[in-house]
Amino acid sequence: MFSTAKKLRRCKGGGVVCILICILLLLWLRARLAMHAVKPTVVKTNPDLIEANQEDPGLVEILRKLILPPSGLPYSLNSPLRRHYSQVSQDAYADYLLKEQRGGFFIEVGAGNGEDLSNSLFLEKTRGWSGLLVEPDPTSFSALSDKHRKAYSLNVGLSLNTTSYYAKFKPNAGLGRITSEGEDLIRIKTFPLFTMLLALNVSTVDFLSLDIEGDELKVLRSVPWSRVIIRLLCVEVKHHKGGPRPLIRYMKEQGYTFLGVKDIDAWFAHPSFKKHL
Structure with a gap:
């Protein structure tokens, strides 16, 4: 047991x-x-493709979805009987240089409300042009949309280099600019100019009006000039710290003809356009 x-x-x-x-x-x-x-x-996902190169197909597609089409409604202008709308007759001078060309394509960067001080409305209304209006200020862009312009439109900023990024922007009723100084800044998405052309499948622009309050040269340096033709350029130089000389020198290096400074703008012509002047 x-x-x-x-x-x-x-x-x-x-x-x-x-x-x-x-x-x-x-x-x-x-x-x-x-x-x-x-x-x-x-x-790591990057749905906005921040810092994507200007030719990135994904970035082009994102921008394409942001572009608003031309309005099919009648114009809703404060001054419908006016012929010219520019600040200092830029539209009339462009029309003169272009010999009253019909059916062209413009890009106006710094489009404001789409009517007051517009450098493209005359060409659109009178000469039957189409184009792209770029305005980063949400308030101004809302007013622009109410005008029923017959052009594509974009409520974004213009990149100062060859990538897309977010920037601080100071709205100021047509005088806004990208800056990190001051109060009441808003955050905006920026896209390179060349990305906008790719999104619209455009390689030739008849008239570019560039007015972004002092950073115009940075934008122009981002453009691959061998791949685009911009026949006539109107570039505001009023707010350039170094004056118009650096801009003139750079555009001459790209083969453009300097047509002179008229009031607040420097004017340039593509080599293929010189013979028409």
Whole structure:
């Protein structure tokens, strides 16, 4: 009887040891498997393609979705009977240089409310042009949309380099600009000028009006000039710290003819356009 009890105690003790060994073995196997398990790859998403290159297909597609089409409604202008709308007759001068060309394509950067001081409205209304209006100020862009312009429009900023990025912008009713100084700044998305051309499938622009309150040269430096033709450029130089000379020098290096400074703007013509002057 006593020998049987001893045997049972041995079996019980041995069973406990076996169970402990099994548990330790399972824990060891689990640890080994965890070490060699394939860890999931963490993919950093960038839905806005911030800092994407100006030719990035994804960036082009994002911008394409932001472009509003020309309005099919009648104009809703404050001064519908006016012929010219520019500040200092830029539209009339462009029309003169272009010899009253009909059906051209313009880009106006710094389009304001689409009527007051507009350098493109005359060409659109009178000469039947189409084009693109770019205005980053939300308030001005809302007013622009209410004019029912017959051109594409974009409520974004113009990038000062070859990538897309967010920037701080100071709205100021047609005088707004990208800056990190001052109060009441808003955050805007910027796109390179060339990305806008790609989004519209446009490689030739008949007239570019560029007015962004002092950063015009930075924008022009971002353009791959061998891949686009801009026949006539009107670039505001009033707010350039270094004056118009750096801008003139740069555009001459790109093969453009400097036509002179007229009031607040420097004018340039593409080599293929010179013979028409």
